[in-house]
Amino acid sequence: MKMRQGQSHYNLRLMLQRRGSSQEEMAAAIGRCVMYVSHRMTDQKPWTTDDIYAIRNFVNSLADPGEPELVPLERLHEFFPSRTHIPQKQNARKGA
Numbered sequence: 001m002k003m004r005q006g007q008s009h010y011n012l013r014l015m016l017q018r019r020g021s022s023q024e025e026m027a028a029a030i031g032r033c034v035m036y037v038s039h040r041m042t043d044q045k046p047w048t049t050d051d052i053y054a055i056r057n058f059v060n061s062l063a064d065p066g067e068p069e070l071v072p073l074e075r076l077h078e079f080f081p082s083r084t085h086i087p088q089k090q091n092a093r094k095g096a
Contacts, residue, residue: 019070
């Protein structure tokens with residue numbers, strides 16, 4: 001899955017939708033309120049490491065019997081991308 005520009009949790013939203021689940025169900029499963037999850041899905045607040053692993057466990061529980069993990073550890077970054085942005089260098093000099 002490729003992440004769409006400007007939608008940092010697109011893959012997570014898509015996985016929930018494809019599996020017939022919702023942010024509300026995910027919030028209940030990880031013991032958080034819907035507003036808490038909403039703020040993190042829209043990058044207003046960061047996820048905790050505990051949240052990330054709880055969500056991974058919840059999403060993996062949506063897999064059909066015998067199906068591989070939906071969110072394997074090596075693909076965790078596709079569902080929880082870094083919020084760190086490296087500024088681009090400016091090529092043009094000031095006043096030039």
